[in-house]
Amino acid sequence: METPPRAWVSNAEELRAELxxxxxxxxxxxxxxxxxxxxxxxxxRVGALGPQVEAAVDCTRCAACCKVLEPELSHxxxxxxxxxxxxxxAEFTQLSTETSNSGKVFLKASPCRFLKAGSCSIxxxxxESCADFPxxxxxxxxxxxxxxxxxxxxPIVFNLVELLRDESTADPNSPSDIGKGLCST
Ligand code: SF4
Ligand code: SF4
Numbered sequence: 001m002e003t004p005p006r007a008w009v010s011n012a013e014e015l016r017a018e019l020x021x022x023x024x025x026x027x028x029x030x031x032x033x034x035x036x037x038x039x040x041x042x043x044x045r046v047g048a049l050g051p052q053v054e055a056a057v058d059c060t061r062c063a064a065c066c067k068v069l070e071p072e073l074s075h076x077x078x079x080x081x082x083x084x085x086x087x088x089x090a091e092f093t094q095l096s097t098e099t100s101n102s103g104k105v106f107l108k109a110s111p112c113r114f115l116k117a118g119s120c121s122i123x124x125x126x127x128e129s130c131a132d133f134p135x136x137x138x139x140x141x142x143x144x145x146x147x148x149x150x151x152x153x154x155p156i157v158f159n160l161v162e163l164l165r166d167e168s169t170a171d172p173n174s175p176s177d178i179g180k181g182l183c184s185t
Contacts, residue, residue: 012064
């Protein structure tokens with residue numbers, strides 16, 4: 001099905017303005033509308049539509065996630081960021097990261113220390129979790145708590161949900177697999 005052209009939300013200000021027009025209870029309504037189409041179907045459509053939405057939003061001009069989230073760091077991220085800071089991995093870990101009870105390592109402080117003049121100063125070397133954000137392509141899109149938390153933060157998530165709604169309205173008789181799986185990440 002061809003996707004209709006639409007005006008993309010491209011930054012936090014535009015997103016706030018859009019959400020202000022939607023009113024209370026809108027997200028619940030959207031979830032219910034999309035769940036009628038089924039989790040597997042939505043995951044497949046996220047896979048198909050996600051790349052065009054990501055291409056339409058310039059993250060270097062948005063940076064909304066960089067202001068409020070603390071990205072998780074892999075071992076390789078720590079090594080690379082330490083080098084950028086001219087520090088040893090141990091120094092960088094001690095000064096710039098924190099470790100969760102489950103042993104995950106996160107870059108400490110928000111806004112992010114690498115956010116300079118509104119954009120990422122290490123974009124080409126940013127952590128893997130930044131490059132993958134907002135993590136669209138994991139299973140059970142509809143049931144992932146973080147997707148819906150990021151709906152009001154990230155223009156990519158918002159725009160993608162708009163496209164899914166458009167499809168749902170245009171084709172309400174698609175298959176349903178309600179209740180096939182739950183996931184909170
Ligand atoms: S490293 Fe760059 S992309 Fe990641 S949160 Fe910081 S500023 Fe944003
Ligand atoms: S991932 Fe989302 S919130 Fe982060 S910079 Fe890109 S559009 Fe903005």
